[in-house]
Amino acid sequence: MKVYYVALIGIAFLTITAFITKSVLVNVPPTRKAKSSAPICSTGVCKVPSRAAALRAGASAKLAVAYSGVSTDMVLVKGGSFQMGSADFPDAKPVHAVSVNSFWMDAHEVTNTEFEKFVSATRYVTVAERPLNPKDYPGVPADKLVPGSAVFTPPTQPVSLENPLAWWQYVPGANWRHPQGPKSSIVGKGNDPVVQVCYEDAAAYAKWAGKRLPTEAEWEYAARSGRKGTKYYWGNDLKPGGKWSANIFQGQFPNKNTTEDGFRTLAPVKTFPANPNGLYDMDGNVWEWCSDLYRPDYYQKSPANNPQGPRDSYDPEEPGMVKHVQRGGSFLCSDQYCIRYKAGSRGKGETTSASNNLGFRCVKTAQLQ
Numbered sequence: 001m002k003v004y005y006v007a008l009i010g011i012a013f014l015t016i017t018a019f020i021t022k023s024v025l026v027n028v029p030p031t032r033k034a035k036s037s038a039p040i041c042s043t044g045v046c047k048v049p050s051r052a053a054a055l056r057a058g059a060s061a062k063l064a065v066a067y068s069g070v071s072t073d074m075v076l077v078k079g080g081s082f083q084m085g086s087a088d089f090p091d092a093k094p095v096h097a098v099s100v101n102s103f104w105m106d107a108h109e110v111t112n113t114e115f116e117k118f119v120s121a122t123r124y125v126t127v128a129e130r131p132l133n134p135k136d137y138p139g140v141p142a143d144k145l146v147p148g149s150a151v152f153t154p155p156t157q158p159v160s161l162e163n164p165l166a167w168w169q170y171v172p173g174a175n176w177r178h179p180q181g182p183k184s185s186i187v188g189k190g191n192d193p194v195v196q197v198c199y200e201d202a203a204a205y206a207k208w209a210g211k212r213l214p215t216e217a218e219w220e221y222a223a224r225s226g227r228k229g230t231k232y233y234w235g236n237d238l239k240p241g242g243k244w245s246a247n248i249f250q251g252q253f254p255n256k257n258t259t260e261d262g263f264r265t266l267a268p269v270k271t272f273p274a275n276p277n278g279l280y281d282m283d284g285n286v287w288e289w290c291s292d293l294y295r296p297d298y299y300q301k302s303p304a305n306n307p308q309g310p311r312d313s314y315d316p317e318e319p320g321m322v323k324h325v326q327r328g329g330s331f332l333c334s335d336q337y338c339i340r341y342k343a344g345s346r347g348k349g350e351t352t353s354a355s356n357n358l359g360f361r362c363v364k365t366a367q368l369q
Helices: 016-021 113-121 199-208 216-222
Strands: 074-077 080-084 096-100 103-104 148-152 170-173 287-293 325-326 347-350 363-365
Touching: 074 216, 080 216, 096 216, 103 216, 113 199, 199 287, 216 287, 216 325, 287 347
Parallel strands: none
Antiparallel strands: 074 103, 080 096, 103 363, 148 170, 287 325, 325 347
């Protein structure tokens, strides 16, 4: 099986076979199944991993009635117009005028506590927890085909940034309850954003909660919060007032994180200041799924009012794989390597891909008089 790479968030690609055989690697989580190879960093930008295998083994339980206590911590984002995109990234061009209607948005990323309520009510099984079908991985020993997911595992010494396998591993037993593998736990971390959830998992939660995933336009409009043309969603200074405004990577990537912002990996929601809309962590912490399918050329013809994304997905670096947009960056982003946490930039991920730096938040359409 060949390994794929995707310019992301940034986003890169990797197959479970590559993980097992320790062949080539990617920037973020690998895919469980791939079809062709591509340059690791064709644009000089950090690439987020995608999981390219439609792994749907294991039936998902029927969604239950929405839990009434989930939809409380939302803020109203009043509709309006803004300049969407960025001239600094090929797939975020051209910068164009977009209008969106009013909507309610989760003030913070969905937490472990909230996701646990969903799982308890529905008995939902995430993709990372489901069995792997040997037919999808010819040539891989059966004893290696165990449920798991991609985990950031930094090396102890400097490595070439052209080899993401040096800091990503496929870890058996890694899932939302055990984000970094079987020995890790979310006990006592109920306010951390839930991770190791793929698009399929996030969409299932949103449906149960009586919400939906945000469109890419809604997400960026909410993140910009009225600011025009700034380098970051919080402004133009990396450290306004000498303080970090988001949970990102400081130091020498990937082996030396100085944790200057106070966190090596995840930060509990609401740790950093909210933006003017009252929304937390629209930059850094974890990547967030959007409802739009991904195409690098979509902005060239997207509608001006409430764009919903293209009708189909296409990524020239991994043709044939269905991908959705991701936004906001994660605790692994920095100006040294993964720069797609900057305002207007885009990420992407295959529908069944997950990692320990990927989560989501939800929205609801606002009915205003």
